Amino acid sequence: MTRWNEDILLSVERMSMRFGGLLAVDDLSFNVGKGDITALIGPNGAGKTTVFNCITGFYKPTAGRITAHTLEGEKFLLERMDDFRIPKQAKVARTFQNIRLFGGMTVLENLMVGQHNPLMKASKFTFGGILGLSSYKEAEKQAIELAKYWMEKTGLTYRADDAAADLPYGEQRKLEIARAMCTRPKLLCLDEPAAGLNPRESEELNALLLHIRAEEDTGILLIEHDMNVVMEISDHIVVLDYGEKIADGTPEEVRNDPKVIAAYLGVSDEDVENVEQQIEQDVTGSGETEAPK
Amino acid sequence: MSSGGPAPGTDLAQIFKDLVVTFLLAAAIFGTTIAFKTETAIGGLTLETHYGLAAAVVGVVVVGRFILWMTVWRKRTVAVSVVPGGLKQAIVGKLGFLGKYFGPTMLLFALVFPFLPFTDRYLLDLGILILTYIMLGWGLNIVVGLAGLLDLGYVAFYAIGAYSYALLAQYFGLSFWICLPLAGILAAFWGIILGFPVLRLRGDYLAIVTLAFGEIIRVVLLNWYQFTGGPDGISGIPRPTFFGLPFKRGEGNFADFFGLDYSSMHRIIFLYFLILLLALVTNFVTNRLRRLPLGRAWEALREDEIACRSIGLNTTLVKLSAFATGAMFAGFAGSFFATRQGFISPESFTFIESALILAIVVLGGMGSQVGVVIASIAMIGGFEIFREAEQFRMLIFGLAMVVIMVWRPRGLISTREPSIFLVRKKSVSADMVAQGEGH
Structure with missing residues (x-):
């Protein structure tokens, strides 16, 4: 028995997603373990972003069950929850393939919006805040501290008062992760976090993700095309092709799986030897067409 | 003339051509609207003519445009070629300075307004x-x-x-x-x-x-x-x-x-x-x-x-x-x-x-509190100033809206002030702020 099947953070069971005549995800089951970095990989159009959208509530799966387990032993059935309740109650946060920031708001404001729910409670649903209660001021101070912490971790402190749309691409990616972390998630879902990053930024991202795994008690589920990132930091890899799971295991197992190699490179099983070296290289994709509604 | 500007000869020809076009346009507009007026009289309508007034208005438009050519527009080409960018910077800086004191000044004025000597029932x-x-x-x-x-x-x-x-x-x-x-x-x-x-x-x-x-x-x-x-x-x-x-x-x-x-x-x-x-x-x-x-x-x-x-x-x-x-x-x-x-x-x-309230918000700059004040004064006050102009009021109003929207498409005050800051408050430029649904 592997670790992710024993200490489960999220389990997807027999999930299918159908768009009209297209079966985008077919009978998919996998587990995400606590304290793991789990990578969801697959060629373009394999259904990875669809799986993400189902987990985070933007799509409702046609069939199947998605369960989030909290540290306290509570269970949330994500496929039955409204999308905004998933980060709020089940503590599953996400980022987007095409970055979605609050462009006209500053970096600090973006991180404050990330802490909306606890702050809303502290402001007694605004009524206490209007009157200027000291309990709210205290909560706001703490929220700023958390925002500062994540700005420091992502190296954005020096841009705290700049508009998010003003940041370069790599920093916008980091800000989106920081904003998701400000919701204090138990599971962080990253949709191609390394897309469009240069090698140095990619390195920084790896360090950030490893930090989150080590320090934050947060599991990470990520979609990634950059095999350097995937192989370097993942503990567990799930491979999709045409909506079906074709492999599930440690990076080492997946790397040597003939089905995976065939799916990625489209060669017959006899040629496996030749392509093993090639899989080391970047398998870059031109981005997917599936976007959240 | 500065070295960057056009040669004087072509400049004059250009101005003349422009003035002719101006005259024709003004004559077409005011010749029909001002020169002839129908009046109700016993037994039906009679036509009154105001050729003198129409000619005066056309004259004002042409002369006004000529003055603009001679002063503002000529100076502008010179100014731009001599101090590139500097002028705009200076104006923006001054506006920021004004913005800081605009609110409190307006509030003070609003508080003493009813007691000012010239304030009568109408102004109040x-x-x-x-x-x-x-x-x-x-x-x-x-x-x-x-x-x-x-x-x-x-x-x-x-x-x-x-x-x-x-x-x-x-x-x-x-x-x-x-x-x-x-x-x-x-x-x-x-x-x-x-x-x-x-x-x-x-x-x-x-x-x-x-x-x-x-x-x-x-x-x-x-x-x-x-x-x-x-x-x-x-x-x-x-x-x-x-x-x-x-x-x-x-x-x-x-x-x-x-x-x-x-x-x-x-x-x-x-x-x-x-x-x-x-x-x-x-x-x-x-x-x-x-x-x-x-x-x-x-x-x-x-x-x-x-x-x-x-x-x-x-x-x-x-x-x-x-x-x-x-x-x-x-x-x-x-x-x-x-x-x-x-x-x-x-x-x-x-x-x-x-529509009027929305126009005030859009004209002032969406999200800007001071912008709403300026726009309200300009629009409601403007309505009153042009009350004399009767049916031309809406024409003037529409024209002013078009000019302002061309000049400042995101409203008079288009920058956004952050709600919180860590080190220094920096205004967010309008082109980064989304407009939301339905715009």
């Missing part, structure tokens, strides 16, 4: 009108400017506020001070009612439904004759009292209590300060809300709704709260309107009112 009434529109503009700014939801039926909430007070006073004899909060609550309630069906709508569809809502309210008020009086409206709405002291002649009234000579101006001055107070409350609450999680959620909603949901914001509640808060302030303003006029009818709440 105009001040009340402008303040009413400032308050409505600030209220709509929450919905359109902050939450980014285009609302074309805002006047419906104004009407609900006005009718709430009028009907509560008529049927239950409640006083203004009890009705004021009730009117706000009722308008907010209807804001939520409107909010529900439009939650799923985006863009143009949202604007159309809000427009329809505004019309529905007006048509109901017009046709529910037994309850609202229909087109006859409601008259005899009680005037507000100064903590129970009416503004009337005789004993036990405001003037008598304070030992003043009775003057009809007391009531007007009181109304002026009442609407000033209401408007300031609107501004205070809006500014407070912007710094609270709810206000930030409104702005986040304008920026990206999907991102909002991904970090756990209940966008349904965020939208409803924006509609309700905006509607509440319109309700307050409406009950003030009713008590000031003493008479209301559905006539006062037509679509053009919604």
Whole structure:
């Protein structure tokens, strides 16, 4: 028995997603373990972003069950929850393939919006805040501290008062992760976090993700095309092709799986030897067409 | 002429050509509109001619354009080639400096305005009108400017506020001070009612439904004759009292209590300060809300709704709260309107009112509180200045709107002030701020 099947953070069971005549995800089951970095990989159009959208509530799966387990032993059935309740109650946060920031708001404001729910409670649903209660001021101070912490971790402190749309691409990616972390998630879902990053930024991202795994008690589920990132930091890899799971295991197992190699490179099983070296290289994709509604 | 400018010869030819075109255009416009006028006379219409006036107007236009060519436009080409960029920088810097003191100065002026020597009944009434529109503009700014939801039926909430007070006073004899909060609550309630069906709508569809809502309210008020009086409206709405002291002649009234000579101006001055107070409350609450999680959620909603949901914001509640808060302030303003006029009818709440309030918000710069003030003064005050121009008023108004929208497409004050800062407050440039749904 592997670790992710024993200490489960999220389990997807027999999930299918159908768009009209297209079966985008077919009978998919996998587990995400606590304290793991789990990578969801697959060629373009394999259904990875669809799986993400189902987990985070933007799509409702046609069939199947998605369960989030909290540290306290509570269970949330994500496929039955409204999308905004998933980060709020089940503590599953996400980022987007095409970055979605609050462009006209500053970096600090973006991180404050990330802490909306606890702050809303502290402001007694605004009524206490209007009157200027000291309990709210205290909560706001703490929220700023958390925002500062994540700005420091992502190296954005020096841009705290700049508009998010003003940041370069790599920093916008980091800000989106920081904003998701400000919701204090138990599971962080990253949709191609390394897309469009240069090698140095990619390195920084790896360090950030490893930090989150080590320090934050947060599991990470990520979609990634950059095999350097995937192989370097993942503990567990799930491979999709045409909506079906074709492999599930440690990076080492997946790397040597003939089905995976065939799916990625489209060669017959006899040629496996030749392509093993090639899989080391970047398998870059031109981005997917599936976007959240 | 500077080395960068065109040669003098071609310049003159160009100017001449331009002036000829100007003359032809002006003659075509004013020749038809001013030179001939129909007058009702016994037995039908007669045609009056005003060739002299038309020629004078055309002359003013041509000469004015010639002067512009000789002064401003010529100087501009020179200035740009000599000090590139520097001039604009200097102007922007000065504007920022002005912006810092503009608010407090305006507030001080508003406080002493009724007591200034030149302030008469007419100016004070105009001040009340402008303040009413400032308050409505600030209220709509929450919905359109902050939450980014285009609302074309805002006047419906104004009407609900006005009718709430009028009907509560008529049927239950409640006083203004009890009705004021009730009117706000009722308008907010209807804001939520409107909010529900439009939650799923985006863009143009949202604007159309809000427009329809505004019309529905007006048509109901017009046709529910037994309850609202229909087109006859409601008259005899009680005037507000100064903590129970009416503004009337005789004993036990405001003037008598304070030992003043009775003057009809007391009531007007009181109304002026009442609407000033209401408007300031609107501004205070809006500014407070912007710094609270709810206000930030409104702005986040304008920026990206999907991102909002991904970090756990209940966008349904965020939208409803924006509609309700905006509607509440319109309700307050409406009950003030009713008590000031003493008479209301559905006539006062037509679509053009919604359009005017929206124009104030858009012209001022969406989300900008100071912008709303400037735009209200410019538009309502402008209406009064051009009252003489009669039917040309709308023409001038439309032209001014077009010019301003070309010059400043995002409104007079288009930058956004962050609600919180770590080190230094930096304004966010307009091209980064999203406009939200329906723009």
